[in-house]
Amino acid sequence: MVAPGFECFIARSLVTGRPDSGEWTYVRKDGRRFRVLLTVSALYDDDGELSGYLGVSQDISARLSMERELKRSNAELEHFAYVASHDLRQPLRMISSYLTLLQRRLGAGLDTDSQDFIGFAVDGAKRMDRMITDLLEYSRIGRSGSPPEAVCLGEMVSLACASLQNTLSEAGAEVVVGSNLPTVMGNPMELERLFQNLIGNAVKFQAEGRRPKVEIGCRETPSEWVISVHDNGIGIEEGELDRLFQIFQRLVGRDQYEGTGIGLASCRKIAEHHNGRIWVESTLGEGSTFLIGLPRPAAGHSA
Structure with a gap:
């Protein structure tokens, strides 16, 4: 009926x-x-x-039921994001602040070991705060609710470099950007974050004494634009490539390079949210090329 x-x-x-x-x-x-x-x-x-x-x-009863469940899960995730951003980070800031205050107040009264212990605790609190921040950003990818818009990737690279200005300047890094970066439909904040992560990594994972150089370009295939971000950094062992984009994966020790292990996982999530893909080609000791494939519009349509 x-x-x-x-x-x-x-x-x-x-x-x-x-x-x-x-x-x-x-x-x-x-x-x-x-x-x-x-x-x-x-x-x-x-x-x-x-x-x-x-x-x-x-x-479509089953589909609608799944959509309702997804909506409920998203609401729970939103609540978690609020709790993580406030209820979890606030105690960490308090711990870090009071330890720093204690260190200043006692000053010369602390022996070397005590100074080191306080330093380790402050460093741990700050690293946890950064990890929570990165995890929150990861959880929010694809959930802005705003419709896709035309995004010039060249402008996103410029914004990413502006955000990294101090890092690039301190490292003496050179960033070369091709003139053929396309305009795509997507989320500008996410795409800026994608380039910020990739350029930042290219500068961070650099051999000592080598001036960082990052080259960004694009080539076309019948179905997609392939954006390349090439660096002259330390490179990646072939056996490590498969797990590179997994969350919390670190291929080098924290004592060598800082990081939370979330940045490249965020890049993959951003690419997939834009119906694209990301992969890497690398030679250990010589550098890496990160490639992002983004779909081109059908013939007769433009971004």
């Missing part, structure tokens, strides 16, 4: 003469209602006269 009002749905299809799809409500014999995806097509005889219509329906 079809819920009342179905006639209007049929009329719309018959007026246009084209198949028309949309969600509708069916009623079971026991009175229970359920949602379907209904496609209605007008039928014509050999003389071109309207002879009826054809309706094809698909029960």
Whole structure:
């Protein structure tokens, strides 16, 4: 049984003469209602006269149930993000602040070991705060709720470099940007973050005494733009490439390079949120090239 009002749905299809799809409500014999995806097509005889219509329906109850569950999960994640950003970070800041205050107040009264112990504790609190911040940013990728917009990737690279200005200047880094970076549909904040992570890593994971150089370019394939971010850094062992984009993965010790192990996982999540992909080609000791494939619009459409 079809819920009342179905006639209007049929009329719309018959007026246009084209198949028309949309969600509708069916009623079971026991009175229970359920949602379907209904496609209605007008039928014509050999003389071109309207002879009826054809309706094809698909029960979407399971899909709607999953969407409701996803909405509930997202609400829980939002709550977690609030708790993490406030209730977890505030005690960490307090610990770090009071330890620093204690260190200053006691000053010369502390022996070398005590100074070191306080320094380790402060450093641990700061690292945990950075990890929570990065984890929050990771959890928010793809959940802004704003529709995609035209984003010039060249501008995103410029913004990323501006955010990293001090880091680039201190390292004496050179960033070379090609003139052919495309405009894509996406989230500008996420795409800026993508380049910020990749450029920042290119400068950070650098051999001692070598001036960092980052080259950013683009090539086209029939189906996608392939953005490349090439560096002359320390490179990555071939056996480590498969786990590079997993969250919390660190391929080098913290005593050598700072980091939380979340940046490249965020890059992968951003690329996938834009219906793209990311991978890396690398030679140990010579550098790495990170490649981001983003879909090109169909012929006749532009970003």
